[in-house]
């Protein structure tokens with residue numbers, strides 16, 4: 337579960353999470369690929385190959401892992417890269433898996449290398465190698481593990497070590513959703529939350545949702561709060577618009593921090609290229625947050641480019657922000 341989301345919102349997120357393939361909107365290619373992989377494994381009477389889900393935060397990687405688990409007997413054990421501190425933590429989980437269980441490891445790019453070493457034989461040969469004792473009397477114990485499927489999720493596939501990456505039978509890359517799909521997700525969520533909406537309002541929220549279901553559902557909840565507080569029974573275009581204004585989110589989904597990033601490059605670094613560390617210092621923001629959260633979305637809009645020399649703001653961003661590049665007319 338992502339950090340810094342209020343508990344209440346987390347519970348609502350769980351309520352809104354699709355529990356069947358039919359309810360899961362969008363990502364059709366990935367759903368199709370997964371269904372083939374799962375059906376083939378089922379027909380062979382085996383556990384499915386290990387799977388890697390990669391893509392920006394909030395696109396439904398965890399949800400997909402739970403849908404896979406539903407197909408394979410319903411059992412899923414969840415952990416994350418940073419939660420696995422010692423090799424013993426992973427050993428304890430692996431030895432407690434039931435046959436056919438899914439092991440879901442979120443933030444897989446943060447698994448430490450010592451733990452990866454335990455994971456390799458577990459993934460490849462269902463073996464757990466444990467070193468017992470120290471010095472000359474140290475011995476390696478080898479334990480058989482039950483059949484299981486590892487599903488790892490990452491927002492930063494490029495940070496995964498090559499040996500780990502090569503041990504997955506398939507990598508499924510989730511991309512941002514279309515506005516159409518986000519609109520469908522919003523309408524489904526509004527129904528579950530029992531709120532009345534207008535198509536114009538949903539279109540506005542969908543366009544501001546960064547192609548991300550988690551963001552869309554959050555905007556819907558804020559619009560519902562706004563309408564309730566103002567005694568309005570329906571989220572209409574005006575309520576949606578005022579909600580976005582209140583949150584300082586513009587019609588393309590840019591938040592203050594996105595605009596600050598672009599304007600910093602434009603104003604302080606003449607539009608770039610500027611190195612990521614310099615940019616992080618200028619914004620007083622962690623490099624990882626810039627790389628994981630802000631940049632993928634700005635790149636998907638064609639507002640920003642990553643080059644070997646650094647980050648460059650593209651003409652579409654100047655037009656969106658209504659600023660001129662030097663003397664050029666855009």
Ligand code: ADE
Pocket residue numbers: 352353354359360361362395396399521524549550
């Ligand atoms: N909520 C989060 N992701 C979703 C999806 N892909 N379809 C429907 N609801 C969702």
